[in-house]
Amino acid sequence: MTTTKERIVEATTALFMQQGYSASGLKQISEASTAPVGSLYHHFPGGKAELAAETLRRSGRAYGELVGAILDSEPDLVRAIDVAFTAAGETLRASGYADACPIATVALEVASSDEDLRVVCDEIFRGWLEMLTRRFEAGGVGRPAAADLATSFVACLEGGFLLSRVAQDTAPMAALGRSMVALVEAAVR
């Protein structure tokens, strides 16, 4: 049983991934979620801003958990990195290069023009970076280096989404997986 509110958030997540915040109109969200505009304002009285904030927070948490689960699936840290980037590339390819990061496009759109949403995105990225830093520390990397690796992981993944989506080719994501593996290998030995 998916509730109306869940359908709205899921449809908004998909539209934010594919075309970002400004291009995703409430009418389009209403149609994609098979929920009338009135229901949309019933569940999100704050309108588009509230819907966007809640969608970003939910999809940001879910995506962080997904990445964590993939990293957990492989005990060796270096191989886990390889698996994560391969999975990201495969998900992209299988979805026609649509299924990517649910935050990045919106984050770039709002960073200089919507302070509330910028803060929401900032908190999401902070959460991802903390989770990744802890994992690299658990793998034997010292504090400052682990934080740098976490930042590089997110940047390579986001850069991979950008380059692979635009080129409609998994090659950039694969190359970034190799670079990220090299960075982690250098840090753990």
Place this chain on the structure above:
Amino acid sequence: MTTTKERIVEATTALFMQQGYSASGLKQISEASTAPVGSLYHHFPGGKAELAAETLRRSGRAYGELVGAILDSEPDLVRAIDVAFTAAGETLRASGYADACPIATVALEVASSDEDLRVVCDEIFRGWLEMLTRRFEAGGVGRPAAADLATSFVACLEGGFLLSRVAQDTAPMAALGRSMVALVEAAVR
């Protein structure tokens, strides 16, 4: 002497950097460039799509040349990388985290929904990657590794723009500079 057409393209470049394609209305572009809407359609009969394509091509070429010039300013390749990332962070900070990549936000917005503009962005990134690959080859790195380094350079720079803009902090860009330096050091020795 700046022509009307140049002012339009420059204003559009700035707006694309800060808020992307969909949020940048022709009225806003007209006001920012102090050019009436009619002039806009005189210089770009194809409307917003043509203006966007030409703006992306021009700003993409200019940004590639800027990065190339910064890399040329330092003979040692590893130090050149450091200089480039430091400069990117400093430009961000000095502009209130607004002056970033003129392509990335639009590229993510249109990758799945506007095939014409997607191809324009693809050609721009291809040009950057070729330019960077040649530079890494000139620095003594073999073909396949040089192409991977070029991809990592673009991804780290774009990821740095994303994370530093959202956090309003140069620290992510600085961390990515360190990672990129480590990757190039490992490749040249």
Place this chain on the structure above:
DNA sequence: GTCTATAGCTTGATAGAC
């Protein structure tokens, strides 16, 4: 080439029946 006015459509948001 420059500029104003406006058409036609879509947007975010609201009111009110059910």
Place this chain on the structure above:
DNA sequence: GTCTATCAAGCTATAGAC
């Protein structure tokens, strides 16, 4: 909670005077 009708404001695009 669900849904429809509608508003004011925004958008892209065009027409036509200068």
